[in-house]
């Protein structure tokens with residue numbers, strides 16, 4: 001769908017009309033950082049501000065959230081029709097706003113011939129200020145995606161694209177019979193909504209939505225969403241909700257001041273390098289570590305309890321490796337604990353009938369009912385604790401090694417990928433840094449796990465356990481093969 005844009009220079013005027021207050025702060029259409037990085041638009045301070053002083057104040061009614069979309073639908077017949085047709089998309093904070101964004105984009109688009117669509121509201125113009133080309137991985141070209149092979153972002157991106165496609169298909173299926181949707185979106189001649197528009201709406205939301213404090217809501221806050229990111233001790237502003245005035249405030253961060261000419265920055269979150277690129281499309285220049293990675297895991301197909309474990313555990317199938325505040329590498333996964341125990345250890349499943357006649361699958365640990373959320377704690381206080389930790393460590397280490405091999409194996413393809421008109425230089429550079437940071441983290445993790453493994457192999461419990469097993473019928477590749 002063709003989009004309509006308004007220049008960011010006009011955002012200040014929009015702010016005045018909509019009671020957004022800027023306290024000696026200007027919206028700048030283009031900010032180039034000292035190192036040459038292009039931050040897109042941003043906020044610049046026009047005067048000195050001290051700790052806790054307000055920089056921007058936005059009335060809470062301007063926060064574009066699920067609640068606001070539901071409010072808007074009360075006075076907009078077409079929007080009401082739309083959200084009633086897709087109840088599952090409206091229940092979710094993100095997809096509710098995505099629906100509103102594509103609706104508003106449609107109204108604004110020169111492709112739209114239905115001039116009766118929509119009612120006047122501040123968001124009609126706000127949407128025109130939003131960027132139309134956001135370099136998030138969901139819009140990478142096929143060649144750019146190839147560069148990601150071996151990184152944790154490749155897997156996350158595949159999953160994300162599948163779920164976005166599913167959402168888009170369900171939107172189409174549910175709205176095909178609504179006359180205005182048929183005409184403006186799906187008709188072969190007059191319709192213009194396609195998957196790229198849904199991806200754009202998602203990129204807009206993902207890169208701009210804020211989780212407001214005190215459970216206020218999750219949504220896009222006009223003007224505050226112009227604040228770019230700076231890391232850790234560099235960012236100079238934070239946002240808060242002022243319940244007295246009913247507004248979202250951007251204020252100077254504690255212990256900081258903002259001088260005239262400074263860029264006003266916030267911190268987008270403390271996720272790892274993968275998360276940063278996934279959600280915001282860039283990796284800050286000061287990133288020295290991947291910080292965290294999520295690696296997918298599966299339970300071997302020959303595990304007889306596989307299906308029951310997956311059903312009962314309801315855990316993300318993978319492991320998160322991360323660097324903690326003390327710069328130690330750690331891993332965290334509920335799934336691993338389920339994957340590394342079996343019937344001989346005392347895990348069983350039983351189908352039980354509930355009072356209303358349904359059946360329910362229950363897990364048992366050593367003959368007692370097991371609350372799935374307590375498995376890790378149970379294993380860590382068990383007399384075989386070291387055995388279980390050793391199994392988990394080995395499983396994670398094997399997965400880390402496999403990921404490292406995958407990354408290393410695709411290195412030549414990455415190196416040879418340029419020059420290529422299908423690969424944008426900043427994407428090439430960003431992915432190259434991600435590849436290096438993830439390889440460093442994988443190497444560190446592998447080494448740390450090797451140390452842990454060797455320590456655990458010295459544990460009396462493990463030695464005794466392995467001794468007993470060796471006198472039995474141990475085979476290679478059993479859970480006790482720690483080679």
Ligand SMILES: C[S@@+](CC[C@H](N)C(=O)[O-])C[C@H]1O[C@@H](n2cnc3c(N)ncnc32)[C@H](O)[C@@H]1O
Nearest residue numbers: 038039040041207208225226227228229280282
């Ligand atoms: C919340 S918006 C900030 C406003 C945005 N620059 C604009 O022009 O609309 C987040 C987006 O700004 C850009 N951005 C923010 N901080 C950045 C930084 N430190 N380096 C590079 N790009 C940045 C990224 O494209 C990110 O997805």
